[in-house]
Amino acid sequence: MASSSSSKAVLLLTLCLISAAAAERTVGSFQCSARATCHALVDYSPTNDTTYSGIKALFGVKKLYSLLGANNLPTSTPPNTTVAAKQKIRVPFPCLCSSNSTSGVSNKVPVYTVKKGDVGLDDIARQTFSGLVTYQEIADHNNMSNPNLIQVGQRLWIPLPCSCDEVNETKVVHYGHLVESGSSVAGIAERFGTTEETLLKLNGMANASSLQADQVLDVPLKACSSSVRTDSLDSPLLVPNGTYVLTAYQCVKCNCDSANNWVLQCEASQLKSTNWSTCPSTQCSDSSSFSIVNTTSSTTCGSGTTCAYAGFNKTTIYTAQVPQPICPASNNTNAASKMVLHAWSWSFLFISIHLVLLLVFFL
Numbered sequence: 001m002a003s004s005s006s007s008k009a010v011l012l013l014t015l016c017l018i019s020a021a022a023a024e025r026t027v028g029s030f031q032c033s034a035r036a037t038c039h040a041l042v043d044y045s046p047t048n049d050t051t052y053s054g055i056k057a058l059f060g061v062k063k064l065y066s067l068l069g070a071n072n073l074p075t076s077t078p079p080n081t082t083v084a085a086k087q088k089i090r091v092p093f094p095c096l097c098s099s100n101s102t103s104g105v106s107n108k109v110p111v112y113t114v115k116k117g118d119v120g121l122d123d124i125a126r127q128t129f130s131g132l133v134t135y136q137e138i139a140d141h142n143n144m145s146n147p148n149l150i151q152v153g154q155r156l157w158i159p160l161p162c163s164c165d166e167v168n169e170t171k172v173v174h175y176g177h178l179v180e181s182g183s184s185v186a187g188i189a190e191r192f193g194t195t196e197e198t199l200l201k202l203n204g205m206a207n208a209s210s211l212q213a214d215q216v217l218d219v220p221l222k223a224c225s226s227s228v229r230t231d232s233l234d235s236p237l238l239v240p241n242g243t244y245v246l247t248a249y250q251c252v253k254c255n256c257d258s259a260n261n262w263v264l265q266c267e268a269s270q271l272k273s274t275n276w277s278t279c280p281s282t283q284c285s286d287s288s289s290f291s292i293v294n295t296t297s298s299t300t301c302g303s304g305t306t307c308a309y310a311g312f313n314k315t316t317i318y319t320a321q322v323p324q325p326i327c328p329a330s331n332n333t334n335a336a337s338k339m340v341l342h343a344w345s346w347s348f349l350f351i352s353i354h355l356v357l358l359l360v361f362f363l
């Protein structure tokens with residue numbers, strides 16, 4: 001009797017250890033070094049066909065545009081557009097790093113309500129949330145003493161992995177990338193503009209061969225530089241390559257494209273504001289035609305100035321005149337010589353206009 005119950009206990013213990021090992025994320029991944037909140041991204045790969053509004057509701061994303069922007073989809077995309085099973089969608093969410101040396105988790109979202117037919121926590125973690133969390137993590141973060149007991153209508157906070165840490169003293173957007181089978185650490189690093197070394201270190205991986213399909217890899221995405229002021233309500237505005245955000249109560253659309261020298265490109269969105277009856281002016285000067293995105297030179301790389309978006313407060317949209325930043329990223333010497341050339345043509349135009357005016361005056 002005694003030996004049989006002790007062997008049962010051993011068996012149970014072994015099972016627990018196995019599941020704990022399976023549930024444990026590699027040390028080092030999604031670590032936080034200090035208390036902070038920020039925006040993060042995670043891949044979602046639905047088990048069944050769904051829609052953008054379905055994903056928005058499942059993850060508690062506040063605005064459809066945030067979801068569309070994270071995937072660089074047009075703002076006109078209908079919410080009921082089908083997202084096929086297994087397609088990967090980037091979901092934006094708020095991240096909370098609660099203290100030193102812990103893993104970051106999504107800040108109070110998503111909240112999942114247990115439905116009739118949900119088999120258990122593991123099913124919810126794997127099927128509904130495509131393995132972005134484990135049943136153990138859900139149980140731990142919801143203080144469940146028995147993960148096998150769930151009730152219809154019960155509300156569960158799903159702790160998505162994330163971080164707010166800087167990487168190489170640079171502010172980044174941490175992206176939980178669902179690893180596809182057949183991909184390599186080097187390939188992923190190249191695709192997202194980082195290095196193999198950084199990815200290994202950040203994810204606590206000893207070497208590149210420990211990469212596994214369906215692993216959620218912490219990929220730091222570089223964000224575009226912007227002119228947004230520190231006193232702006234959207235500061236720091238971190239927009240990673242290949243995404244856009246709507247800001248200033250939806251009046252301004254800012255897009256990041258590495259091809260624009262990693263400089264954020266903002267423009268009036270032409271959408272209805274969420275908090276203002278009409279969008280405030282985005283002018284840089286009294287001249288009504290000089291507004292954000294306008295440049296003093298019509299060429300793509302000149303010596304003029306650009307009217308840049310610089311943030312907002314409850315009443316105003318800030319703007320700033322900055323030196324024309326949009327130069328081709330590839331060839332520096334070429335760009336520099338072009339700039340000189342444009343400076344020349346600009347002053348040439350200036351002089352010509354004055355000459356013409358002078359002539360008109362005298363004739």
Ligand SMILES: *[C@@H]1O[C@H](CO)[C@@H](O)[C@H](O)[C@H]1NC(C)=O
Pocket residue numbers: 078080081082
């Ligand atoms: C989406 O909704 C619009 C109306 O809001 C409807 O006309 C359209 O057929 C729907 N599309 C799909 C794929 O359900």
Ligand SMILES: *[C@@H]1O[C@H](CO)[C@@H](O)[C@H](O)[C@H]1NC(C)=O
Pocket residue numbers: 034100101
């Ligand atoms: C974080 O923890 C490390 C050691 O674990 C300690 O040296 C450091 O001072 C802590 N930082 C803060 C801000 O608590």
Ligand SMILES: *[C@@H]1O[C@H](CO)[C@@H](O)[C@H](O)[C@H]1NC(C)=O
Pocket residue numbers: 047048127128
């Ligand atoms: C996916 O569809 C199947 C069959 O229709 C259903 O049994 C299952 O519950 C669905 N899964 C999710 C996560 O909705």
Ligand SMILES: *[C@@H]1O[C@H](CO)[C@@H](O)[C@H](O)[C@H]1NC(C)=O
Pocket residue numbers: 141142143157
């Ligand atoms: C779990 O318990 C801890 C400590 O008792 C508490 O701080 C935390 O808020 C609880 N979490 C939830 C989701 O109830």
Ligand SMILES: *[C@@H]1O[C@H](CO)[C@@H](O)[C@H](O)[C@H]1NC(C)=O
Pocket residue numbers: 190191192193241242257258
């Ligand atoms: C930036 O995004 C584009 C697609 O939007 C992609 O082709 C390119 O590789 C990305 N570059 C970096 C450095 O992430």
Ligand SMILES: *[C@@H]1O[C@H](CO)[C@@H](O)[C@H](O)[C@H]1NC(C)=O
Pocket residue numbers: 167168193194195197198220
């Ligand atoms: C961080 O710095 C190290 C050492 O300088 C470098 O090898 C690595 O590529 C950098 N990572 C990123 C993401 O820039």
Ligand SMILES: *[C@@H]1O[C@H](CO)[C@@H](O)[C@H](O)[C@H]1NC(C)=O
Pocket residue numbers: 206207209210
């Ligand atoms: C990679 O690390 C694993 C342990 O994490 C080890 O078993 C394996 O031999 C290592 N491979 C190489 C090529 O170093």
Ligand SMILES: *[C@@H]1O[C@H](CO)[C@@H](O)[C@H](O)[C@H]1NC(C)=O
Pocket residue numbers: 274275
């Ligand atoms: C913006 O409007 C929403 C409701 O329309 C409101 O909940 C929110 O507090 C407003 N934000 C600010 C900063 O006024």
Ligand SMILES: *[C@@H]1O[C@H](CO)[C@@H](O)[C@H](O)[C@H]1NC(C)=O
Pocket residue numbers: 289290291292293294295
């Ligand atoms: C400034 O940009 C707006 C919107 O793109 C455009 O309508 C306007 O013509 C531009 N003005 C100048 C001077 O380029």
Ligand SMILES: *[C@@H]1O[C@H](CO)[C@@H](O)[C@H](O)[C@H]1NC(C)=O
Pocket residue numbers: 313314315316
């Ligand atoms: C917003 O900024 C403008 C211009 O700097 C300033 O005049 C205004 O008082 C500010 N409003 C608030 C609510 O801070």
Ligand SMILES: *[C@@H]1O[C@H](CO)[C@@H](O)[C@H](O)[C@H]1NC(C)=O
Pocket residue numbers: 330331332333334
């Ligand atoms: C830059 O342009 C020059 C002249 O057009 C060319 O010779 C050189 O190879 C280019 N360099 C790069 C890195 O593309």
